[in-house]
Amino acid sequence: MKTGAFRTEAAEQLGCMNEVLAGLIRPLVRALHPYAPGEQPKIKGLIKLNTNENPYPPSPRVLAAVKEAVDGRLRLYPNATAQPLREKLAKLHGCQSENLIIGNGSDELLTLATRAFVEPAQACVAADVSRRVGGENAALTSRARRQRATVQYFVPSYSVYPVLTEIHGALHNAVALPADFALPLDRFGGRAGQVFADAALTLVTTPNAPTGRGYSTKDLEALCRKLKGVVVLDEAYVDFADENALSLALKYPHVLVARTFSKAYSLCFQRVGYCVGHPELIAALDKIKDSYNVNGLGQVAALATLGDLPYYRANFRRIIATRERVSGELRELGFDVLPSQTNFIFTKPPRFPAKVWLGELRARKILVRWFSCPETCDYLRISIGTEAEMDALLRAAKGILKAPGGRGSRSSPR
Numbered sequence: 001m002k003t004g005a006f007r008t009e010a011a012e013q014l015g016c017m018n019e020v021l022a023g024l025i026r027p028l029v030r031a032l033h034p035y036a037p038g039e040q041p042k043i044k045g046l047i048k049l050n051t052n053e054n055p056y057p058p059s060p061r062v063l064a065a066v067k068e069a070v071d072g073r074l075r076l077y078p079n080a081t082a083q084p085l086r087e088k089l090a091k092l093h094g095c096q097s098e099n100l101i102i103g104n105g106s107d108e109l110l111t112l113a114t115r116a117f118v119e120p121a122q123a124c125v126a127a128d129v130s131r132r133v134g135g136e137n138a139a140l141t142s143r144a145r146r147q148r149a150t151v152q153y154f155v156p157s158y159s160v161y162p163v164l165t166e167i168h169g170a171l172h173n174a175v176a177l178p179a180d181f182a183l184p185l186d187r188f189g190g191r192a193g194q195v196f197a198d199a200a201l202t203l204v205t206t207p208n209a210p211t212g213r214g215y216s217t218k219d220l221e222a223l224c225r226k227l228k229g230v231v232v233l234d235e236a237y238v239d240f241a242d243e244n245a246l247s248l249a250l251k252y253p254h255v256l257v258a259r260t261f262s263k264a265y266s267l268c269f270q271r272v273g274y275c276v277g278h279p280e281l282i283a284a285l286d287k288i289k290d291s292y293n294v295n296g297l298g299q300v301a302a303l304a305t306l307g308d309l310p311y312y313r314a315n316f317r318r319i320i321a322t323r324e325r326v327s328g329e330l331r332e333l334g335f336d337v338l339p340s341q342t343n344f345i346f347t348k349p350p351r352f353p354a355k356v357w358l359g360e361l362r363a364r365k366i367l368v369r370w371f372s373c374p375e376t377c378d379y380l381r382i383s384i385g386t387e388a389e390m391d392a393l394l395r396a397a398k399g400i401l402k403a404p405g406g407r408g409s410r411s412s413p414r
């Protein structure tokens with residue numbers, strides 16, 4: 001056989017094989033657009049302002065505790081419910097350990113909430129078909145069933161929410177935020193795009209990402225009081241904000257607050273997050289989590305973190321001071337910078353489209369984040385780095401604006 005013919009046959013076989021394998025994968029998974037994490041650079045020397053990591057390392061006490069725990073214990077399973085960590089967090093937040101569940105990052109807890117509180121849509125459609133007997137009551141129950149299968153979230157907010165909804169096969173209610181990204185408290189109703197009072201699960205990023213906008217506890221409380229299903233207040237960035245809404249999770253049985261050690265506590269690598277709320281909801285999440293969902297070194301690191309809070313509070317103040325300085329300097333360069341309550345800023349850059357800026361900054365070894373959807377494509381999201389990293393960003397921005405043609409002599413964006 002000639003090599004060419006052999007190649008064609010091999011390619012055909014491979015094509016068949018791929019088709020067979022594709023048939024083994026659920027259609028929902030085949031069609032899924034997964035969450036796209038920010039670029040993790042493979043080359044050295046890039047300034048990474050694209051994933052909202054903390055620019056400062058964990059406290060020396062945390063590093064020492066983790067190193068000390070690396071011994072023969074690695075052979076053993078960790079505490080299945082992270083009980084010592086829950087007890088310490090309960091003391092910190094003035095609640096009981098039954099009000100707390102620890103997750104493998106707060107992302108895991110968002111996944112668990114979707115699974116625990118939302119019916120997959122297929123189940124509700126099947127129920128509709130089998131009960132299609134007509135009449136007003138049937139129509140009402142059909143609406144109620146759709147609400148049981150609905151995950152509601154605001155746009156823009158954390159872009160993981162639509163992906164979780166999709167994976168679970170649930171229905172989306174994506175509610176567009178107004179131009180100033182405020183909470184749409186006056187937009188309740190029954191039509192798509194309005195806030196449904198009875199959606200099974202409402203996910204609220206507060207302060208919001210990627211906009212950085214903070215929400216007052218008063219407004220969040222007004223929202224929670226109108227919602228009948230479970231509400232998760234996702235406070236991943238709350239340590240950089242003026243207010244937090246933890247009290248709502250202890251006041252209203254249908255409200256959960258999700259927190260993470262990733263951002264403010266410099267522990268992305270260890271994957272530890274937690275949820276606070278009514279013991280009944282917490283127990284539901286606990287029932288469906290993996291047996292040993294939080295790795296042992298993560299538990300050690302988080303416990304040691306809680307033993308050194310003044311170190312972290314000093315870092316919050318530093319990051320907030322840098323955020324305010326850089327926001328001011330970017331405004332002077334013509335950037336429209338939204339007020340931020342987080343460790344990043346959301347800004348409309350001057351003169352060129354945001355996507356062009358993304359490429360120009362990348363060419364100058366600075367990574368920032370750009371989201372292509374219509375609500376966000378005019379903006380860049382820039383994480384707050386060290387003072388030196390932010391000075392480099394400002395220098396690069398000045399260079400891009402000053403160079404002939406405005407974009408410098410570097411390559412065009414990809």
Ligand SMILES: Cc1ncc(COP(=O)(O)O)c(C=O)c1O
Nearest residue numbers: 105106107158209236260262273
């Ligand atoms: C709004 C929001 N919530 C939750 C998370 C997840 O954090 P982690 O899983 O690291 O705890 C992130 C991470 O970027 C986030 O931006």
